[in-house]
Amino acid sequence: MTTLLEVSGVSVTFDGFRAIDNLSIQIGEPELRAVIGPNGAGKTTFMDIVTGKTRPDTGRVTWGERSISLLGLSESAIAREGIGRKFQKPTVFEAQSVRDNLAMSLRNDRAPWKVLVWRETEADAARIAEVAEEIGLTAHLARPAGELSHGQKQWLEIGMLLAQEPRLLLVDEPAAGMTPAEREHTTDLLKRIAATRAVVVVEHDMEFVRRLGCKVTVLHEGSVLAEGSIDHVTADRQVIDVYLGR
Amino acid sequence: MSVAAMPSRPVRKRLLEANPSVAWFLAILALFCLGVTALAEATGTGALSTSMIKTLGKTLCLCLVALAMDVVWGYQGILSLGHMAFFGLGGYAIGMWLMYARTEIIVAESLAEAAIPPTPAEIEDAIATQIFGVVGSDQFPAIWAFADSLVLQLAMVVAVPGLLALVFGWLAFRSRVTGVYLSILTQAMTLALSLYLFQNDSGLRGNNGLSGLQNLPGLDAVDQATVSIAFFYASAAALAAGYLLFAWVTSGKMGSVIRAIRDDEARVRFLGYHVESYKLFVFTLTAVVAGIAGALYYPQAGIINPAELAPIASIYLAVWVAIGGRGRLYGAVIGAAFVSLLSSWFTGGGAPDVDLGVYTIRWTDWWLVLLGVSFVLTTLYAPKGLGGLIDVIEARRARRRVGDYGPDKGALRREEGPPQ
Numbered sequence: 001m002t003t004l005l006e007v008s009g010v011s012v013t014f015d016g017f018r019a020i021d022n023l024s025i026q027i028g029e030p031e032l033r034a035v036i037g038p039n040g041a042g043k044t045t046f047m048d049i050v051t052g053k054t055r056p057d058t059g060r061v062t063w064g065e066r067s068i069s070l071l072g073l074s075e076s077a078i079a080r081e082g083i084g085r086k087f088q089k090p091t092v093f094e095a096q097s098v099r100d101n102l103a104m105s106l107r108n109d110r111a112p113w114k115v116l117v118w119r120e121t122e123a124d125a126a127r128i129a130e131v132a133e134e135i136g137l138t139a140h141l142a143r144p145a146g147e148l149s150h151g152q153k154q155w156l157e158i159g160m161l162l163a164q165e166p167r168l169l170l171v172d173e174p175a176a177g178m179t180p181a182e183r184e185h186t187t188d189l190l191k192r193i194a195a196t197r198a199v200v201v202v203e204h205d206m207e208f209v210r211r212l213g214c215k216v217t218v219l220h221e222g223s224v225l226a227e228g229s230i231d232h233v234t235a236d237r238q239v240i241d242v243y244l245g246r
Numbered sequence: 247m248s249v250a251a252m253p254s255r256p257v258r259k260r261l262l263e264a265n266p267s268v269a270w271f272l273a274i275l276a277l278f279c280l281g282v283t284a285l286a287e288a289t290g291t292g293a294l295s296t297s298m299i300k301t302l303g304k305t306l307c308l309c310l311v312a313l314a315m316d317v318v319w320g321y322q323g324i325l326s327l328g329h330m331a332f333f334g335l336g337g338y339a340i341g342m343w344l345m346y347a348r349t350e351i352i353v354a355e356s357l358a359e360a361a362i363p364p365t366p367a368e369i370e371d372a373i374a375t376q377i378f379g380v381v382g383s384d385q386f387p388a389i390w391a392f393a394d395s396l397v398l399q400l401a402m403v404v405a406v407p408g409l410l411a412l413v414f415g416w417l418a419f420r421s422r423v424t425g426v427y428l429s430i431l432t433q434a435m436t437l438a439l440s441l442y443l444f445q446n447d448s449g450l451r452g453n454n455g456l457s458g459l460q461n462l463p464g465l466d467a468v469d470q471a472t473v474s475i476a477f478f479y480a481s482a483a484a485l486a487a488g489y490l491l492f493a494w495v496t497s498g499k500m501g502s503v504i505r506a507i508r509d510d511e512a513r514v515r516f517l518g519y520h521v522e523s524y525k526l527f528v529f530t531l532t533a534v535v536a537g538i539a540g541a542l543y544y545p546q547a548g549i550i551n552p553a554e555l556a557p558i559a560s561i562y563l564a565v566w567v568a569i570g571g572r573g574r575l576y577g578a579v580i581g582a583a584f585v586s587l588l589s590s591w592f593t594g595g596g597a598p599d600v601d602l603g604v605y606t607i608r609w610t611d612w613w614l615v616l617l618g619v620s621f622v623l624t625t626l627y628a629p630k631g632l633g634g635l636i637d638v639i640e641a642r643r644a645r646r647r648v649g650d651y652g653p654d655k656g657a658l659r660r661e662e663g664p665p666q
Contacts, residue, residue: 051516053512074515074520075512075515075516076515076516076517076518076519076520076521077520079515079516079517079518080518084516085516087513091510091513093502093505093506093509093510093513094509095505095509096502096505096506100502103499103502104499104502104503104506104517105517110518110519110520111520111523112500112520112523112524112527115499115500115503115519116495116498116499116500118498118499118500119498160517164517164518
C-alpha cells in the first residue's frame with residue numbers, strides 16, 4: 001500500500017470559526033477508510049478541501065506518486081486527476097435519463113471540442129451496461145433520473161462515481177435513506193471497490209462502519225482525535241467522551 | 247479498445263433520431279419559402295409586397311438570434327441580456343462595407359465630371375466627408391480601415407461579436423459570476439456599448455447610425471423586389487443552418503453537459519468538466535450566430551443606429567424566447583416569429599383601436615403593456631410557453647391504450663387499464 005493522498009497540517013477558518021485545525025490524514029492505495037465524528041467535526045470541510053471546493057489557510061495536500069499539490073488545481077482538474085465525490089444528498093441530473101447521467105460520467109476526454117464530437121463506442125456502451133448492472137438500474141436506463149426513488153438516486157450517484165473510475169472515492173453517508181438489504185449491498189460494493197482503489201467513507205452510522213471492517217479516523221473539532229480499528233477507537237476514552245458517550 | 251473498428255453511423259441520422267423536430271422544422275421552413283416564392287413580387291404573383299417580404303426576411307433573422315438566445319439561456323442557463331448587442335455589431339460590420347462601397351461609387355460618379363482626374367487621396371477624402379460630414383468629421387476613423395473590403399468586413403461580422411463575447415465571457419465566467427448578477431453584467435456591457443456608439447466620435451456616426459443599407463453597391467440595376475427575395479432566401483438558409491448547428495450542439499454529450507451545467511454547475515465540476523470553458527464555448531458560439539443574423543437583418547431594415555443595441559432589445563429577445571418556450575429550439579423560433587410579427591401588427595397601426603366609451607385603447611401605446619402582461623402570465627402559468635402546446639398535441643396524438651397495458655419500454659409492472 002502506497003500513500004495516495006496526504007493531507008498535512010491543514011487549517012481552515014470561516015469567519016473566525018476554526019473548521020479544520022491542523023488536520024493531517026494519509027490515505028493509501030488501495031485502502032478503505034471510514035471517517036466519523038460528531039456534527040461540525042469538519043468531515044465535510046475535509047472533503048471540500050481535498051476536492052478543491054475550499055482553499056485551506058495553511059497546510060499541504062499532496063497527491064499521487066509525484067506528490068503534486070492539489071491546492072493550486074481547480075475542482076474539475078482535481079476530478080480529472082482521479083478524485084471522485086459522492087454527496088450526502090444524492091445529486092444527479094434529474095432532467096436527464098439515467099443513461100445520460102452515466103454517459104456524462106464515463107472516463108473520457110472532458111475538453112469541450114472532444115465532447116462535442118463524442119460518439120458512444122462499444123466500449124462505452126459496455127461500460128454503461130456494466131455499471132448499470134452493478135447498481136441495479138439496468139431496467140431504468142431510459143427513465144429520467146428525477147423519477148427514481150431516493151435510494152435509486154443514491155445508487156445512480158454511486159454508479160456515476162464508478163463510471164468515472166477514480167483512484168480515490170470520497171463518499172459522504174452512502175447508506176442514508178437505504179433499506180437494510182441495500183445497505184448490505186453498499187457495504188459489499190465499497191469493500192470490493194476498495195480492493196483496487198482508495199475509498200474514504202464519511203459516516204454517522206456506527207453499525208455501518210463496523211460492517212466495513214476498516215481503519216477508522218475519528219474527527220473532532222477539526223482535527224484527528226483517534227485512528228485505528230473500530231474496536232480500538234470505540235474503546236478510546238476521549239472518543240467515548242466526545243462522540244459515543246452521548 | 248476497438249474504437250477504430252466501430253461501425254460509424256452517419257451524424258445526420260443520429261441527429262434526426264435525437265431531434266425529431268429538425269425534420270419538421272426544415273419541412274415547414276421549406277414550405278414557407280415555397281409559399282413566399284409563389285406570392286412574391288419578383289418571383290410570383292406579387293400578392294406579397296416588397297416591404298412584406300422584407301418583414302418576413304427580417305423575422306427569419308430574429309428567429310435565428312432567438313435560437314442563439316435559447317441555447318445560451320434555455321439550455322446553458324445564462325440569461326444573457328447582450329445578444330442583441332452582438333446582433334447589432336454584426337449589422338454594423340456589414341453596414342460599414344455597404345455604406346463605404348456605395349458612397350465610393352457615388353463619389354466616383356460625381357468626380358468623373360471634374361476637369362482634372364482626382365487622386366486616390368481626394369477620392370478617399372470625398373468619401374469620408376460624405377459619410378462623416380453628418381458628425382462634423384472628414385476623416386476615416388481607424389475602425390474603418392477594412393471598410394473597403396467586403397471579405398474583411400464579412401470576417402468582422404463573425405470576429406467582432408465573437409471576440410467581444412470571448413473576452414467578456416472569459417472575464418465573467420472565470421470569476422464565477424452566475425445567475426442574476428451575470429445578467430446584470432451582460433446588460434451593463436450592452437448599455438456601455440450602446441452609449442459609446444451614441445457618441446459622435448465613436449467612429450460609427452453616433453446616433454445617426456448607418457443608413458441606406460438596403461442599396462447594394464453596384465446593383466442599382468436590380469430592383470428591390472429581387473433584392474428582398476434574395477435576402478429572404480439567405481435568411482431562411484441561415485436559419486436552417488443555425489437550427490441544424492444548434493440541434494447538433496444541444497444533442498449528444500455536449501447537450502447533456504450544458505444542460506447539466508444549467509441545473510447544477512458545481513456537480514458538473516466534480517465530474518471533471520471545466521464548466522467555464524463550456525460556458526465560454528456556448529456564449530461565444532451563440533454570439534457569433536447572433537452577429538451573422540444581424541448582418542442579414544440590417545441590409546433588409548436599411549438602417550442601423552445605436553438604439554438597436556440598447557438593453558431593451560435584448561430584453562425583448564428574452565421575452566420572445568420565454569413566450570415561445572425556452573429549452574426547445576422550435577420554441578424560440580415560434581416565440582420570435584409570433585411576437586415580432588404581432589408586434590409590428592400592433593405598433594404599425596394594424597390592430598383596430600378598442601373604444602371603451604370612457605377611454606380608447608390605442609394599441610400603438612398599449613401593445614407593450616399587453617406584451618408585458620403576457621410575459622408575466624407565461625412565466626407564471628405556462629413556463630413551457632407556446633412550444634408547450636406541441637407537448638399537448640403530442641400527448642393527444644399518442645394512442646390511448648385500453649385493456650392490459652402489457653410490458654412497455656421502461657415499465658416494470660403490469661396493471662389493468664380502464665375497461666374497454
